[in-house]
Amino acid sequence: MSDEDWLSPDAIERWWSSSTQNSIKRPYSADTIASLRDVFPENHHSNAMAIKLRSIFGRVQKDKSVNLTTSVIDPVTAQVMAEAGFETLYVSGGMSANTDTATDDPGPDLADYTYDTVPKKVSTIYRSQLLHSRTSRVNKSGKEDIPLIPIIADADSGHGQHTAVMKLVKLFVQCGVSGFHIDDLVSGVKRHDGKDGLSSVLVPTNEYLKRLVAAKLQLDIMGSEVVSIARTDAETATHITSTIDKRDRPFILGATVPLPRHFVHAEGKSNREEWKREAKLSTLDQAFETSQPDLYDNFVTRTHDMSVAEALAIAVELAPSFYWNYESPRTTEGWYAYQGGVEAALSRASAAANIADVVWACAHCYDADRAEKFAHGVQEIHPGKWMAYNITGGFPDDGSADEKIKFIPSSLAALGYVWLFLPIGGLTAVGLGSKVAMRAIKDQGLYGYLSQVSRPAAKHADGTSPEWWWKVMGKLADDAADAIGEGL
Numbered sequence: 001m002s003d004e005d006w007l008s009p010d011a012i013e014r015w016w017s018s019s020t021q022n023s024i025k026r027p028y029s030a031d032t033i034a035s036l037r038d039v040f041p042e043n044h045h046s047n048a049m050a051i052k053l054r055s056i057f058g059r060v061q062k063d064k065s066v067n068l069t070t071s072v073i074d075p076v077t078a079q080v081m082a083e084a085g086f087e088t089l090y091v092s093g094g095m096s097a098n099t100d101t102a103t104d105d106p107g108p109d110l111a112d113y114t115y116d117t118v119p120k121k122v123s124t125i126y127r128s129q130l131l132h133s134r135t136s137r138v139n140k141s142g143k144e145d146i147p148l149i150p151i152i153a154d155a156d157s158g159h160g161q162h163t164a165v166m167k168l169v170k171l172f173v174q175c176g177v178s179g180f181h182i183d184d185l186v187s188g189v190k191r192h193d194g195k196d197g198l199s200s201v202l203v204p205t206n207e208y209l210k211r212l213v214a215a216k217l218q219l220d221i222m223g224s225e226v227v228s229i230a231r232t233d234a235e236t237a238t239h240i241t242s243t244i245d246k247r248d249r250p251f252i253l254g255a256t257v258p259l260p261r262h263f264v265h266a267e268g269k270s271n272r273e274e275w276k277r278e279a280k281l282s283t284l285d286q287a288f289e290t291s292q293p294d295l296y297d298n299f300v301t302r303t304h305d306m307s308v309a310e311a312l313a314i315a316v317e318l319a320p321s322f323y324w325n326y327e328s329p330r331t332t333e334g335w336y337a338y339q340g341g342v343e344a345a346l347s348r349a350s351a352a353a354n355i356a357d358v359v360w361a362c363a364h365c366y367d368a369d370r371a372e373k374f375a376h377g378v379q380e381i382h383p384g385k386w387m388a389y390n391i392t393g394g395f396p397d398d399g400s401a402d403e404k405i406k407f408i409p410s411s412l413a414a415l416g417y418v419w420l421f422l423p424i425g426g427l428t429a430v431g432l433g434s435k436v437a438m439r440a441i442k443d444q445g446l447y448g449y450l451s452q453v454s455r456p457a458a459k460h461a462d463g464t465s466p467e468w469w470w471k472v473m474g475k476l477a478d479d480a481a482d483a484i485g486e487g488l
Ligand SMILES: C[C@](O)(C(=O)O)[C@H](CC(=O)O)C(=O)O
Pocket: 092, 093, 094, 095, 109, 154, 362, 364, 390, 392, 423, 424
């Protein structure tokens, strides 16, 4: 878009009908975007990088392959990953939380860091790539230019309501991101020990979509091609904050057995487990079908567009003795019990696919059946939609699944997944790699450093040794000094 067209709604419409933008259904007009824009466009590097990312996804989709990456931790890992031939880099919120937050306070992955944490990491990695690319050109080392690698980053739950999401997205774009993911979680409530059966807590579908629309609105305001990835945690979710959205009705659980006290009064793990067993949790529709099979079709017809509260009233009108209580299993925070699974993830991804470029059902571990169900479900409604997959762990340590593991990327590619990432792989690799080197320095002193660290590094790893920074990178500074000359 030229600078003269920047504030023209017609030009914005034309951009929206281009191949990178035309699959998105926006609930706002080009006039609105024109009126929200600053007078001048910012000249974003991230636009060029985002187009590169789009072409990588487009290419792997055509080739029926998948782009695989892992987390980049710092400029050194970025450089090592570039040399290894990675085509995308992932800036993980979890790895940022563990190592380096904007407030300097590391901790577990709870997205409780300030919202500039991940964008700042993106900025460091992006700028380090620019520097390396300049060096490779200035030194004309005979090697090919070091390519700039698109960065995909973790936007967590958006760090607040729509204005926070917009500020976060703006900062990401300014920092040189090429893609980011936003999820449907309530921030900061992950239990790592699974206490009380609590895993992930979702916001209603509507709130999730609002986050994604806010993100797209900000991208449109900036004229940005950055790729948005809609992550849903519905596959592993156990709770939801509200029952208001009718799209969440099939997954809200209620008690089918009246118990004298509600769930919150059952104290301790075993009492809570027992409460849930006795309450015989079920969704409203399943409960009604089981208890009133003859009335079920009528119930479905009358309630197809209703939330649980509305549908429950109809259920009781049709069968006054019917019992289903979605209030009694609520937690002390007020969260409702939720039936997570691939169907729930599909319900969210199908809606999110209208407003985001990529859909992703976060599962942490590989499961062939769920990966297939999700892919088929998405592709049936949104043919050609880009899909992502993540694997954190879950494989047996004894090697018994190794042969199968080798084929996971090609199986995912065959299903249409375009991006596969190992969020914690970068940190684990850095830790493991430096263990050998640190042990050598500790045990053998200077000789250990020379023989096992600095000499191998000088041979094999541009950008990782001080010699390299001095000699190769120093040429940039020397060239600048020559350009400035002796003074006028
Ligand atoms: C992808 C993720 O959001 C991350 O921050 O890297 C984490 C990774 C993990 O905890 O396995 C997540 O999946 O929530």
